[in-house]
Amino acid sequence: MFEKKTIIVTGASKGIGREISRALAREGANLALVARGVDALADTRLQILEEIPSCKVEIFPCDITDSERVRITVEAIVQSFGSIDACISNAGYSHPQYFDQTPIVEFEKQIQTNYLGAVYLLKFCKPHLKAGSFIAVTSSVLGYMGCFGYSSYGPSKYAVLGLAETLRQEFAFDKIQVSVLCPPDTLTPGYQLENVTKPKETLLLSEGMKALDPEEVAAIFLKGLKKGKFIINCNLESEVIFRFKLMAPEAYYKVIMSQLKKIKKDKLGMI
Numbered sequence: 617m618f619e620k621k622t623i624i625v626t627g628a629s630k631g632i633g634r635e636i637s638r639a640l641a642r643e644g645a646n647l648a649l650v651a652r653g654v655d656a657l658a659d660t661r662l663q664i665l666e667e668i669p670s671c672k673v674e675i676f677p678c679d680i681t682d683s684e685r686v687r688i689t690v691e692a693i694v695q696s697f698g699s700i701d702a703c704i705s706n707a708g709y710s711h712p713q714y715f716d717q718t719p720i721v722e723f724e725k726q727i728q729t730n731y732l733g734a735v736y737l738l739k740f741c742k743p744h745l746k747a748g749s750f751i752a753v754t755s756s757v758l759g760y761m762g763c764f765g766y767s768s769y770g771p772s773k774y775a776v777l778g779l780a781e782t783l784r785q786e787f788a789f790d791k792i793q794v795s796v797l798c799p800p801d802t803l804t805p806g807y808q809l810e811n812v813t814k815p816k817e818t819l820l821l822s823e824g825m826k827a828l829d830p831e832e833v834a835a836i837f838l839k840g841l842k843k844g845k846f847i848i849n850c851n852l853e854s855e856v857i858f859r860f861k862l863m864a865p866e867a868y869y870k871v872i873m874s875q876l877k878k879i880k881k882d883k884l885g886m887i
């Protein structure tokens with residue numbers, strides 16, 4: 617599925633995107649790596665070449681919130697590789713905080729990065745994709761369940777999932793597979809940063825849950841792509857929450873609220 621295919625990966629310089637890129641290189645893919653920071657992108661490229669010297673891998677620094685830059689970048693990738701076989705829209709970030717303390721600009725920036733960044737990439741890649749290719753987007757477990765502290769991030773990831781559900785129907789007629797990666801907490805530079813602003817309740821909610829390694833997430837993602845999966849959850853917990861929330865949203869709400877009340881009363885002494 618990946619051998620000799622040219623695949624664009626955004627957010628490829630760190631965390632999950634870097635590991636997805638490395639895993640794809642091991643499977644024989646040619647890679648166009650996209651992110652803003654040139655140094656981290658060049659590092660990822662070097663890491664890939666050290667492991668797979670034969671890999672054709674190029675870096676394309678670009679801010680995905682700028683639609684014109686994304687258009688130019690996709691054209692540059694086509695020029696350099698001759699064609700595109702697949703694209704993975706993975707770049708994104710999260711800034712958890714209480715709704716009351718989250719500045720408006722954070723709501724705007726996360727929609728611009730997490731949602732519109734994906735729209736721009738897919739819009740400019742789609743005309744180049746042929747039957748048999750695939751696109752994938754990274755949403756999150758927070759793309760299908762609301763969570764205390766994530767009022768600016770969660771909706772941007774719901775939007776990504778909504779976009780993918782729509783494109784899955786439209787692109788089926790072009791024989792282009794659409795998949796959505798929904799990672800849970802994963803140990804990446806982005807995850808470390810988000811822990812700085814996370815409300816205490818949010819931190820305590822995930823206490824005891826094991827965060828995954830990005831290598832694990834990348835391996836599960838590639839397996840899911842090969843199986844033609846639409847939603848790619850990364851562990852049993854996520855799969856259970858996904859089904860429970862879908863089938864019994866009120867019961868899900870009650871479970872979360874009882875956990876939050878316990879946290880506020882027993883751990884924070886707030887009730």
Ligand SMILES: NC(=O)c1ccc[n+]([C@@H]2O[C@H](COP(=O)([O-])OP(=O)(O)OC[C@H]3O[C@@H](n4cnc5c(N)ncnc54)[C@H](OP(=O)(O)O)[C@@H]3O)[C@@H](O)[C@H]2O)c1
Pocket residue numbers: 626627628629630631632633650651652653654656678679680681706707708709710729754755756757798799800801802803804805806807
């Ligand atoms: N880690 C988790 O717990 C977790 C859980 C669920 C979902 N996710 C999602 O998984 C994806 C990857 O997250 P991660 O944890 O691996 O994050 P990360 O370690 O912070 O890496 C994010 C990547 O996206 C790039 N990026 C960010 N903003 C960009 C922009 N405006 N234009 C171009 N590139 C941009 C970053 O590079 P530059 O900063 O150099 O641009 C970097 O390569 C994100 O969509 C995130 O929302 C993560």
